[in-house]
Structures are given as C-alpha cells and as structure tokens.
Amino acid sequence: MKTQKKIALVTGGNKGIGLELSRNLAGAGCTVLLGARNAERGQQAVRQLEQAGLSDVHFVEIDVTRLDSVTAAAQQIESRYGRLDILMNNAGVNLRGDGLPGAADLDAVRKVFETNFFGALRVAQAMLPLLRKSEAGRIVNVSSGLGSLTLNSNPSSPSYNTKFIGYNASKAALNMLTVHLAYELRDTKIKINSANPGFTKTDLNDNRGTQPVEVGAIEATRLALLDDNGPTGQSFSKDGPDPW
Numbered sequence: 001m002k003t004q005k006k007i008a009l010v011t012g013g014n015k016g017i018g019l020e021l022s023r024n025l026a027g028a029g030c031t032v033l034l035g036a037r038n039a040e041r042g043q044q045a046v047r048q049l050e051q052a053g054l055s056d057v058h059f060v061e062i063d064v065t066r067l068d069s070v071t072a073a074a075q076q077i078e079s080r081y082g083r084l085d086i087l088m089n090n091a092g093v094n095l096r097g098d099g100l101p102g103a104a105d106l107d108a109v110r111k112v113f114e115t116n117f118f119g120a121l122r123v124a125q126a127m128l129p130l131l132r133k134s135e136a137g138r139i140v141n142v143s144s145g146l147g148s149l150t151l152n153s154n155p156s157s158p159s160y161n162t163k164f165i166g167y168n169a170s171k172a173a174l175n176m177l178t179v180h181l182a183y184e185l186r187d188t189k190i191k192i193n194s195a196n197p198g199f200t201k202t203d204l205n206d207n208r209g210t211q212p213v214e215v216g217a218i219e220a221t222r223l224a225l226l227d228d229n230g231p232t233g234q235s236f237s238k239d240g241p242d243p244w
C-alpha cells in the first residue's frame, strides 16, 4: 500500500511513554504501528487511541528480545507498506535484582541488556532496509539521563545516587548505538538521535516519576518529526542537548 503519510513503528507502544508517543505521532498525521509483545495489551492500546479519535493506529506484535518476532514484524511492514519512516526504539525494562555493581544479580543485568540494548540493536538491524526506502528515515532511541557517563559521575546531578549497573549501562550502550548508527548512515537521509524523557510517572518506576507521560514524550516526538536540517548522532532532553 503506497501512502504519503509517514509510517511510524513504536516498540513498547502499549503503555507509558510508548503509548503517548503513539498518540502524538498519530495526532501528527502518521500511520502508527503500535508495537507490543502482548497481543491483548497491544490491541487494547489501539482501541484506547481509536476511542480518542485516532483511527490510523495498528497493532504489530513485536517482542524485541526475539529475533523471530522482530523479523516477522519487519516482513509484515514490508509487505503492507514497503517502507518505514520512523522507528521509535522505546521498549525498555528496569528489573529487580539490578543495582550497584558489587551486589547486582548478573541474570537481571543480562536481561536488562537483552531488552534495552540488544533489543534496540536487533530492531534497528531488521528495520534498516525499510528505513533506507524512506525519503527521510528517523530513528529515536529512547534513552535516559541514567545512561549519561557525565551525569553518573557528577555528584551534583539529581540522579547521582540512582545507580543500576544493568539499566544505566544498557542506556549508555544504547547511546553508543546512536553514535555508531549515525556514523554508519552519515551519507543517507536517515537521522538517529537519543531522547532522554526525564523522570516520568510510569510502571517502570512504580509510578514514582515526577512528570506525566505527556511531558516525558515531548522530546522523542520532536526528534521523530525532525526536518532535513535536524541533527543526527546526538542526545537531547526537552531542555536541549544532553551530555553523553
């Protein structure tokens, strides 16, 4: 199906920041492929957006930790739309057992990396051929201030004491993916950036975040809709450039 509308895939689109990103991109006129690993939760989220008047939102099953699932999602997008314009690498976890390096459970650390870093890399690899067919592909890695080496080592940073070796390191690795993909794609029209949502009230932090999802989704939405003059290979929060 050929369409002028931008085709956007949001991983982990069924709740939290991902649901808000789906809402924003659909509101901005994109065809949104709301990715979720669980069909019931994904379809429920699609219905929620439909009830809000956003009709061009479609569920795509995608578990970012499973190559078969990611490959099937890419094949589905290829056969239905023939390209992808926007990839939001949003799916992420923060697991019990993660913590300071001396005590963190290695299995928890590995599982966090499997979703937050390998998941994003796996999805990027599967979707790149489709993004290359876009006139102006955009990839947004939903990262975190906790992935910043600068902030992790700055005692006056508000997040200085929030140290999860798995989660924080997985987001630092995700930021490296941003830099390397931007390098690899430097001669294309594809732009890739990291977005730091800020401390947002979602299930990820047992709803302890200090800002609503409407605020947490602002920067990633802006980066998804960058025009041709926009940056690539950089990191931003809604307040501007973020330190690596």
Ligand SMILES: NC(=O)c1ccc[n+]([C@@H]2O[C@H](COP(=O)([O-])OP(=O)(O)OC[C@H]3O[C@@H](n4cnc5c(N)ncnc54)[C@H](OP(=O)(O)O)[C@@H]3O)[C@@H](O)[C@H]2O)c1
Binding pocket: 011, 012, 013, 014, 015, 016, 017, 018, 036, 037, 038, 041, 062, 063, 064, 065, 089, 090, 091, 092, 093, 115, 119, 142, 143, 144, 145, 196, 197, 198, 199, 200, 201, 202, 203, 204, 205, 209
């Ligand atoms: N909240 C914050 O303060 C904050 C701050 C900085 C960065 N972030 C980042 O923002 C992103 C969204 O997090 P959130 O706060 O919105 O958390 P959330 O409400 O817990 O949402 C996480 C989403 O990721 C999905 N997910 C987890 N593992 C997956 C997998 N293997 N395959 C596909 N989807 C998977 C979840 O699906 P299920 O419903 O099936 O579990 C859910 O849709 C994450 O990357 C997170 O690290 C959040």
